Amino acid sequence: MDDEEADLREQIFHNNVREQIIFLLLFILLYLFSFMLIEKFRRRDSEDYFTADEDEVKVYRISLWLCTFALAVSLGSALLLPVSIVSNEVLILYPNSYYVKWLNSSLIQGLWNHVFLFSNLSLFVFLPFAYLFSESTGFPGCRGLRGRVYETFIVLFLLGIGMLGLAYVISAWLKGDRSGIDALLNLWTYLPFLYSCVSFVGVLMLLVFTPLGFVRLFGVVGAVLVKPQFLRDLNEEYYVYSLEEATIRRRIDNSAATGASYITPEPMCPGRGDISASVDDSVSDSKAKIVEPDEKQIPLLRLRNGALHAGLNERLHRIVAMRKEVENKRKTSSLQRNVVYPLAMLLLLALTAITVLMVLQNTLELLIGIKALPLSTRQFTLGIASLSKLGWAGATLEAFLILYLHAASLTGLCTPMRALRVLPRARRTPLTRIIALCAVLLAHSTAQPLLVKILGITNFDLLGEFGRIEWLGSFKLVLLYNAIFASTASLCLINKFTASVRRELYNRFKWITDLFTAPETQLHRISNTSRLSMDWSVNEKTETNSDPKPKSQ
Known part of the structure; x- marks a missing residue:
């Protein structure tokens, strides 16, 4: 025992x-x-x-x-x-x-x-x-x-x-x-x-x-x-980043050669604020000045003391990194x-x-x-x-x-x-x-x-x-x-998978209500658009058929 x-x-x-x-x-x-x-x-x-x-x-x-x-x-x-x-x-x-x-x-x-x-x-x-x-x-x-x-x-x-x-x-x-x-x-x-x-x-x-x-x-x-091709076009993203990289490189070369303190050429989509977003963290408000030339609401950055060159280089590094990432994703197999x-x-x-x-x-x-x-x-x-x-x-x-x-x-x-x-x-x-x-x-x-x-x-x-x-x-x-x-x-799940459909339905419903609530305004817009298109086509035809030689007196 x-x-x-x-x-x-x-x-x-x-x-x-x-x-x-x-x-x-x-x-x-x-x-x-x-x-x-x-x-x-x-x-x-x-x-x-x-x-x-x-x-x-x-x-x-x-x-x-x-x-x-x-x-x-x-x-x-x-x-x-x-x-x-x-x-x-x-x-x-x-x-x-x-x-x-x-x-x-x-x-x-x-x-x-x-x-x-x-x-x-x-x-x-x-x-x-x-x-x-x-x-x-x-x-x-x-x-x-x-x-x-x-x-x-x-x-x-x-x-x-x-x-x-x-x-x-x-x-x-x-x-x-x-x-x-x-x-x-x-x-x-x-x-x-x-x-x-x-x-x-x-x-x-x-x-x-x-x-x-x-x-x-x-x-x-x-x-x-990596999403399928019909959900995400990687080729288009790659070309966009490549073109933007080439544009920024030209701007860097231009600013280094001429010493300009402003963006040349002017950005085609200035509302995106690409450059301003990139230099916002590194440049103080005293060095950045937003100018509105003429009547266009286009913000142009005029940066001093080499801030433009630094901001462009920072933006270039970001674009190159994104281009390389998209390039690596392009190599993903279709399977x-x-x-x-x-x-x-x-x-x-x-x-x-x-x-x-x-x-x-x-x-x-x-x-x-x-x-x-x-x-x-x-x-x-x-x-x-x-x-x-x-x-x-x-x-x-x-x-x-x-x-x-x-x-x-x-x-x-x-x-x-x-x-x-x-x-x-x-x-x-x-x-x-x-x-x-x-x-x-x-x-x-x-x-x-x-x-x-x-x-x-x-x-x-x-x-x-x-x-x-x-x-x-x-x-x-x-x-x-x-x-x-x-x-x-x-x-949460319903909102996730129906958000785009509800947004599109809302836009269509809003367009229909605007059409019925203000028919004269809509018809006036349509007539103006059609008249402008007709004038443009007539002018184009006239310029095409016109004789380049001057007429004799």
């Missing part, structure tokens, strides 16, 4: 060690990938990293490591559900395989618990510490790295007290709790509540950006892949243009339609009472039954849909970030912006499992503390969320 208990304890010990090693290896892989991603975008100049002060270098490195940790946790949170679904199907397909015995419910449960714990630490401790540490200067009596650490911890402590007090007020207001000081001092009850509030904000953010990302993905794929692009568009349309149909089905099941709320209280065992009625094929489709939702929400999130000019740029992103982007991505990724479960994309229960978030048990909230998501996604 003692030998059996010893063997059981030894087996539990080995299983625990194996799980910890697997967690460590997964985290190292995610951390290395996150580090390479941040290294691609972080700024490398004297203001951020290369400085003579060793304390500044240490502060920068510590803050960068904390950002990398938070980004690794966000990647792990985004992969939680797909990995769990695939693991369940693998255990069902190969129940007795020696190579998958390490994959069990304890491992997946521990993975969810670790992600939840590290998400809380990153949101409420590591990222605020990284920002405050990078912006700290130290107390007057204690300079150096130690003073900055003291200042950061004190400010973080005061911020934590304020956040806990705010959480206590919000909790008492929502729950109607009139308890005294004992509930206020029970800090561990407010940490999950704070995370619940952050996850709710993340889910609302996904509700806005995911339907927008469905539409934006079509444009992104259309920009990456790729006529097969890959339509298949990619059909795949995006099919994934979006399947997602909307599954959300509608989940809404109806919630109304009828067939499906339960996403609040999970039971213990899930991996490898017992398939999560989909279609078996491994349906589970694979669910995993792809989850990744597609994540990609769509990220694409939709890039739209306001691009408008606010906070998107990361390669080797030009400062540390404070990296910290803010890591916080946004972490809130976005940790809310992704909640979004998938609310919409009913999968039947996999939320494990750990993810399934115990209280607002997931609100029937009205979940039902309203499903209805809003289905309606907004459908409206």
Whole structure:
């Protein structure tokens, strides 16, 4: 009996060690990938990293490591559900395989618990510490790295007290709790509540950006892949860029030879503002002057101090880059243009339609009472039954849909970030912006499992503390969320594919109404046009038939 208990304890010990090693290896892989991603975008100049002060270098490195940790946790949170679904199907397909015995419910449960714990630490401790540490200067009596650490911890402590007090007020207001000081001092009850509030904000953010990302993905794929010939004439674009390149080269040679400070010859399409757009960033208003010659509303740039030559060179570099890009796309095979692009568009349309149909089905099941709320209280065992009625094929489709939702929400999130000019740029992103982007991505990724479960994309229960978030048990909230998501996604798709048709119908209807509301004006325009054309034809015929020799007197 003692030998059996010893063997059981030894087996539990080995299983625990194996799980910890697997967690460590997964985290190292995610951390290395996150580090390479941040290294691609972080700024490398004297203001951020290369400085003579060793304390500044240490502060920068510590803050960068904390950002990398938070980004690794966000990647792990985004992969939680797909990995769990695939693991369940693998255990069902190969129940007795020696190579998958390490994959069990304890491992997946521990993975969810670790992600939840590290998400809380990153949101409420590591990222605020990284920002405050990078912006700290130290107390007057204690300079150096130690003073900055003291200042950061004190400010973080005061911020934590304020956040806990705010959480206590919000909790008492929502729950109607009139308890005294004992509930206020029970800090561990407010940490999950704070995370619940952050996850709710993340889910609302996904509700806005995911339907927008469905539409934006079509444009992104259309920009990456080469469209067929009937949708995009690459030969015409190539000739246009070639002619514009030749024109700009002649203008550069002319300005270098004559020293002129104005564009010669005059642009044929000056309203486009090609040159003004190219030199707007590099030339101040004092060096640029817009002149309106004669009665023509044609802006001509008269630039001094070599600004015209610099602006033309910058425009030339852009045109050459676009011409080379179009030239490379011209070399794409017809098979790729006529097969890959339509298949990619059909795949995006099919994934979006399947997602909307599954959300509608989940809404109806919630109304009828067939499906339960996403609040999970039971213990899930991996490898017992398939999560989909279609078996491994349906589970694979669910995993792809989850990744597609994540990609769509990220694409939709890039739209306001691009408008606010906070998107990361390669080797030009400062540390404070990296910290803010890591916080946004972490809130976005940790809310992704909640979004998938609310919409009913999968039947996999939320494990750990993810399934115990209280607002997931609100029937009205979940039902309203499903209805809003289905309606907004459908409206975005309808607007995407019918915009051109509706615009053309509107133009035709407007033309017809103008024709009937002002018939005299329309007839007057038509008569004037016909009279001008007749006069032009008569004059042309007269000039053709006229004798070039002078008549004799």
